[in-house]
Amino acid sequence: MEFTFKILAKNYKPYLLLILLFSNIQVDGQALKLWYQEPAKQWTEALPIGNGKMGAMVFGGVEQDRIQFNEESLWTGGPRDYNMPNGHKYLANIRKLLSEGKQAEAEKLAGLHFMGTKSASDEPTSWFKNVREIVNKEANPSQITFDDSRWSELTLPVHDGWEKAGLEGLDGALWFRTVFTIPDDWKDQDLVLDIGKIRDQDFTYLNGKMIGTTNDMNQGRLYVIPKGLVQKQNQLAIQVLNYDDKGGLVGYKDIKRKLRIYPKGKEGKEISLSKPWRYWIQDEEAPRVGKYQEAYQPFGDLRLTFDSLQTITNYKRSLDLKEAICKTSYTSNHTHYERTYFASAVDSCIALQVVADKRASVNFRVTFSTPHKVYEIKKLNDSTISLSLKVEDGSLEGVSLLQVCHRGGSVSVRNGTIDIKGADEAVLLLTAATNFKNYQDVSANPFRICQERIDRLASRSYITLKQDHIKDYQSYFDRFSLNFGADNRDFLPTNQRIAQFATTQDPNLLALFVQYGRYLLISSSRPGSLPPNLQGIWNDLLTPPWGSKYTTNINAEMNYWPAEPTNLSDLNEPLFRMIEELSKAGQKTARAYYDAPGWVLHHNTDLWRGTAPINNPNHGIWVTGGAWLCQHLWEHYLYTQDLGFLKETAYPLMKASAEFFDKFLTVDPKTGWLISTPSNSPEQGGLVAGPTMDHQIIRQLFQNVAAAAKRLGVDSAFEKKLVHKSTKIAPNQIGRYGQLQEWLEDVDDSTNKHRHVSHLWAVYPGREINWQETPKLMEAAKKSLIFRGDEGTGWSLAWKINLWARIRDAEHAYNMVKMLISPMAQGGGVYPNLFDAHPPFQIDGNFGGTSGVTEMLLQSHLGTIDVLPALPEALSDGEVKGICARGGFELSYAWKAGKLTQLEILSKAGGVCKIRHGDRISEFEAEKGKKYYFDNQLRQINRTASKDNIVGYNSW
Numbered sequence: 001m002e003f004t005f006k007i008l009a010k011n012y013k014p015y016l017l018l019i020l021l022f023s024n025i026q027v028d029g030q031a032l033k034l035w036y037q038e039p040a041k042q043w044t045e046a047l048p049i050g051n052g053k054m055g056a057m058v059f060g061g062v063e064q065d066r067i068q069f070n071e072e073s074l075w076t077g078g079p080r081d082y083n084m085p086n087g088h089k090y091l092a093n094i095r096k097l098l099s100e101g102k103q104a105e106a107e108k109l110a111g112l113h114f115m116g117t118k119s120a121s122d123e124p125t126s127w128f129k130n131v132r133e134i135v136n137k138e139a140n141p142s143q144i145t146f147d148d149s150r151w152s153e154l155t156l157p158v159h160d161g162w163e164k165a166g167l168e169g170l171d172g173a174l175w176f177r178t179v180f181t182i183p184d185d186w187k188d189q190d191l192v193l194d195i196g197k198i199r200d201q202d203f204t205y206l207n208g209k210m211i212g213t214t215n216d217m218n219q220g221r222l223y224v225i226p227k228g229l230v231q232k233q234n235q236l237a238i239q240v241l242n243y244d245d246k247g248g249l250v251g252y253k254d255i256k257r258k259l260r261i262y263p264k265g266k267e268g269k270e271i272s273l274s275k276p277w278r279y280w281i282q283d284e285e286a287p288r289v290g291k292y293q294e295a296y297q298p299f300g301d302l303r304l305t306f307d308s309l310q311t312i313t314n315y316k317r318s319l320d321l322k323e324a325i326c327k328t329s330y331t332s333n334h335t336h337y338e339r340t341y342f343a344s345a346v347d348s349c350i351a352l353q354v355v356a357d358k359r360a361s362v363n364f365r366v367t368f369s370t371p372h373k374v375y376e377i378k379k380l381n382d383s384t385i386s387l388s389l390k391v392e393d394g395s396l397e398g399v400s401l402l403q404v405c406h407r408g409g410s411v412s413v414r415n416g417t418i419d420i421k422g423a424d425e426a427v428l429l430l431t432a433a434t435n436f437k438n439y440q441d442v443s444a445n446p447f448r449i450c451q452e453r454i455d456r457l458a459s460r461s462y463i464t465l466k467q468d469h470i471k472d473y474q475s476y477f478d479r480f481s482l483n484f485g486a487d488n489r490d491f492l493p494t495n496q497r498i499a500q501f502a503t504t505q506d507p508n509l510l511a512l513f514v515q516y517g518r519y520l521l522i523s524s525s526r527p528g529s530l531p532p533n534l535q536g537i538w539n540d541l542l543t544p545p546w547g548s549k550y551t552t553n554i555n556a557e558m559n560y561w562p563a564e565p566t567n568l569s570d571l572n573e574p575l576f577r578m579i580e581e582l583s584k585a586g587q588k589t590a591r592a593y594y595d596a597p598g599w600v601l602h603h604n605t606d607l608w609r610g611t612a613p614i615n616n617p618n619h620g621i622w623v624t625g626g627a628w629l630c631q632h633l634w635e636h637y638l639y640t641q642d643l644g645f646l647k648e649t650a651y652p653l654m655k656a657s658a659e660f661f662d663k664f665l666t667v668d669p670k671t672g673w674l675i676s677t678p679s680n681s682p683e684q685g686g687l688v689a690g691p692t693m694d695h696q697i698i699r700q701l702f703q704n705v706a707a708a709a710k711r712l713g714v715d716s717a718f719e720k721k722l723v724h725k726s727t728k729i730a731p732n733q734i735g736r737y738g739q740l741q742e743w744l745e746d747v748d749d750s751t752n753k754h755r756h757v758s759h760l761w762a763v764y765p766g767r768e769i770n771w772q773e774t775p776k777l778m779e780a781a782k783k784s785l786i787f788r789g790d791e792g793t794g795w796s797l798a799w800k801i802n803l804w805a806r807i808r809d810a811e812h813a814y815n816m817v818k819m820l821i822s823p824m825a826q827g828g829g830v831y832p833n834l835f836d837a838h839p840p841f842q843i844d845g846n847f848g849g850t851s852g853v854t855e856m857l858l859q860s861h862l863g864t865i866d867v868l869p870a871l872p873e874a875l876s877d878g879e880v881k882g883i884c885a886r887g888g889f890e891l892s893y894a895w896k897a898g899k900l901t902q903l904e905i906l907s908k909a910g911g912v913c914k915i916r917h918g919d920r921i922s923e924f925e926a927e928k929g930k931k932y933y934f935d936n937q938l939r940q941i942n943r944t945a946s947k948d949n950i951v952g953y954n955s956w
Contacts, residue, residue: 078395161246798848
C-alpha cells in the first residue's frame with residue numbers, strides 16, 4: 001500500500017500561516033461538503049457512502065468508530081407466490097357494492113378474498129398460554145413484592161420501538177415495572193393511567209391487580225384505576241407481548257405527549273411516567289407472523305477501537321460530494337490522525353484508510369458485529385476475517401470479508417478481531433454479498449463472490465483504488481453543477497446551516513442539498529444494482545419503517561424524479577430492470593385478480609417482486625402502480641430520444657400495461673364514463689370506485705402508448721383504440737369549492753390536510769393539467785393544493801415544491817424548500833446529515849426536493865423549454881450547467897437579478913428546439929452533437945466571434 005505523509009509547516013511566518021488558514025476555509029466553502037465538529041451520536045447524524053450494491057453509514061467516533069453497512073439484496077423472505085388464486089371471482093361483487101355506496105361491505109369482502117397471500121406463520125395459542133402462565137405463580141412480576149433490582153433500565157416511551165433502544169430484532173414477551181407516589185390530595189380518587197400506544201398487546205397491573213389489557217397497536221391505552229386500589233406508593237407493572245415489527249411502549253405520534261397518571265376529570269394535574277423503567281425479557285421467541293411483503297435488512301457493523309487518547313482538538317468529519325469521500329480527522333498529543341472512507345463501484349468494496357502524521361502511531365482493533373441472531377465471525381488468514389449470517393426464517397444468507405493491509409507495525413488476528421499495532425498506515429477493505437441472484441433464484445455463492453473481489457484487490461494499491469473510485473464517480477457527478485451566487489456560509493457546520501436556513505440568506509445550502517440528492521442517487525443506483533428502496537441502500541434496523549420496501553403510490557417513483565433533469569439518465573437502469581421483473585410477476589396478478597391480460601402492480605413491492613394487494617383494502621387495493629412506473633419509461637425516451645430503448649424496452653412494457661387497463665376499465669352506470677374500480681386515492685378515503693388519480697395516470701398511459709406506437713409505426717389499430725378510449729375515461733372535475741375533485745363524487749373536505757395530494761398527479765409528474773391547455777383545471781388544482789396546506793411529511797413537502805413550481809408560484813415553492821430544509825420536527829424537515837425526515841428517514845424527500853429545484857429552474861413538459869420558469873427572489877443570481885430537457889437537450893446558463901445572462905444548448909439527438917425565457921421565444925432546428933449559444937435576449941450567436949456580446953461570459 002502507498003502512503004503519503006502530511007507535511008507540517010514549520011518555518012512559515014505567522015502571516016503566511018494565517019493566509020493558509022483562511023485559504024483552507026475558502027477551499028472548504030467551495031468544496032460541496034457536509035461537515036461537522038463532533039462525531040455522530042445517532043444513525044441520522046452519520047454520513048452515507050455507497051457504490052450501488054453496498055452502503056455504509058460512517059459515525060466518525062474518536063476512540064470508538066462505527067461503520068454500519070448494508071448489502072442491497074439482504075431481505076427477509078424468499079421466492080413465493082403472492083397471489084390469491086381466485087380473487088377475480090369476487091371482483092364483480094366488490095364493484096357492485098361500491099356502486100351501491102356500500103363501502104364497508106366492499107372492504108370487508110375484499111379483505112377476506114381479494115388481498116395477497118402471506119408468508120408462513122405459527123399458531124400463537126400455545127406460546128401465548130406459556131408466557132401468560134407466569135402470572136399464576138406466587139412470585140411474578142405483576143406483584144408488589146417482586147424483586148426487580150437486577151433488571152435493566154429503559155427510558156420510556158421509545159417512539160420508534162424498543163429496537164431503537166438496544167433491543168434490535170426482539171419480538172416476544174417483556175415486563176416493565178416502575179413506581180410512582182401520589183400527592184396527599186389525590187387520596188380517595190379514581191386515577192387515569194395514560195400510557196400511549198403499545199406494540200402489540202399489554203396486560204397492565206397496579207399493585208398486583210390487572211387494570212387493563214388491549215390487543216391493538218393503534219390504540220392508546222387509557223385505563224381507569226379505581227380509588228380502592230390506589231396506595232400512597234404504587235407499583236405499576238406491564239407485560240408486553242410483541243409479535244412483529246416495533247415493540248414496546250411507543251407513546252403517541254405527538255412526541256411531546258408524555259406517559260402520565262392523573263386524577264379522573266383533572267387532566268391538568270398529573271405525574272409523568274416518561275422516565276426510566278426497569279425491564280426484563282421473559283421470552284424472545286415469538287411465533288412467526290405471516291407478512292404480505294418482506295423487509296430490507298441491515299448486514300452488520302465494523303467496530304473500530306482506538307487507543308485511549310489525550311485531549312482531542314481540531315475534530316472534523318466531512319463528506320465531500322465532489323469525490324464521494326468521507327473523512328474523520330483530529331489531533332491528539334501533537335499527532336494528527338485522519339481516516340478516509342469511500343465505497344468503490346469499480347472494485348465492489350468499501351475502503352477505509354487510517355493514517356497519522358507521526359510514524360508508528362496507528363493503533364486500533366477492528367471486528368464485525370451484526371443484529372442478526374444466526375451469524376459467525378471467524379479468522380480466514382493472518383489479515384482477513386469473515387462475517388457469515390442467515391436471515392431469520394428467510395432464504396437469504398450473507399457473507400462479508402474484511403481484509404487489512406498495512407505499512408509498518410504489526411497485524412494479528414485472534415477471536416474474530418484484527419489488531420493493528422504501531423503502523424504508519426492501515427487500509428481496511430470490506431466486501432459483502434448474498435446468495436440472491438434474482439427474485440426467483442437464491443443459488444449464488446456469497447463467499448466465493450466476496451473472495452473473488454478480495455483477490456482482485458490484492459494487486460491494486462490504495463492510491464489506485466481511490467483514484468479509480470473518484471474517476472468513476474465523477475463520470476456521473478461532474479455532468480451537472482449548480483451555484484446560487486456568492487452568499488456562502490460554508491464556514492459553518494452543516495447542522496448549523498440547516499438550523500439557520502429558513503431565516504438566513506444561504507442559497508448555496510440549497511445547491512448543496514441538490515447535489516447531495518444526486519450523490520445519493522449515484523451511490524444507490526448503478527447499472528446492475530437494485531433500485532433504491534424507501535431508504536436507498538441505508539438501513540440499520542431488522543424491522544425498518546414500512547419494511548424499507550418500494551412503495552409505488554409515489555415513493556419509489558419519486559426516487560427517480562431527478563435522474564433525467566440532473567443528467568443521470570443512465571442510472572435509471574435498475575428501475576427499468578425492476579419494471580421488467582414486475583411486469584412478469586404482475587401478469588399472474590392481473591389474471592388472478594382481474595382475469596385480464598397484461599400486467600398490474602398495486603401500491604407496494606419488495607425484493608421478491610410482489611404485485612398483489614397488501615395490508616388492507618382501504619389503501620392496499622390500488623391498481624395504477626405499474627402504469628405510473630411506465631411513465632418513467634416514456635419520460636426516458638422523451639429526454640433521450642433513444643428509439644432503440646423505446647422499441648426494445650419501453651414500448652412492450654407500456655403496451656402490456658395498457659392492455660391490462662383496456663380490459664380493467666368499466667362503465668360507471670351513473671355517468672357512462674369509463675372508471676377504475678375497485679381502487680383508492682392513496683392513502684385515504686378507503687376503497688372506492690373512480691379515484692381521480694387513477695384516471696389521470698391511465699389516460700396518460702394510453703396517450704403515451706399511442707404516441708409511442710405512432711413513432712415506431714406499429715399497432716395502428718391499438719393506437720387508435722387507446723386514443724378513443726382515453727376520451728371516455730372519467731374527466732377531471734371541478735368541485736363545489738372550486739377545487740379539483742379527488743374522487744368521482746364531489747365529496748372533498750376543504751379542511752383535509754392529508755400528506756398525499758394524489759389527484760394533482762396530472763400537474764406533476766404528469767402534464768395533462770397545465771396553464772397552457774387547461775387553465776381552469778390548473779386554478780382548481782391550485783385551490784386543492786392550498787386547501788391541503790403546506791405542512792407535511794418530508795416527501796410530501798418535496799412533492800409540493802414540484803407542484804408549486806409547475807403552478808409557477810416561485811415564492812410559494814421556495815417557502816416549501818425552506819420547510820423541507822429545516823431541522824427535523826414532528827413532520828418533515830431533514831436530519832443533521834441532510835437525510836429527509838418523513839419522519840423517520842425516507843430518502844424520497846431528498847430526491848423529490850432535488851427534482852423540485854430543477855423544476856424551478858427549467859421545465860420542458862409542454863414542448864417548449866422554459867428557462868427559469870419559477871425563480872424565487874432568494875435565488876436571483878446563479879448558474880447551472882448540464883441540466884437536461886426533453887427532446888434530448890442539455891443546457892448551461894447563468895442569470896443575474898432574475899434575468900438570463902447567457903445560455904448554451906447541446907443537442908444530443910437533433911430536432912426542433914423551442915426555448916423561452918419570460919416573454920422571449922427562440923426556435924431552431926438543431927443538429928445532433930452540436931452546441932448553440934444565445935445572448936440574454938435569446939438571440940443565437942457565434943460564441944467564438946461574439947464573446948464580448950455575452951453578458952457575464954467571462955465568468956464561465
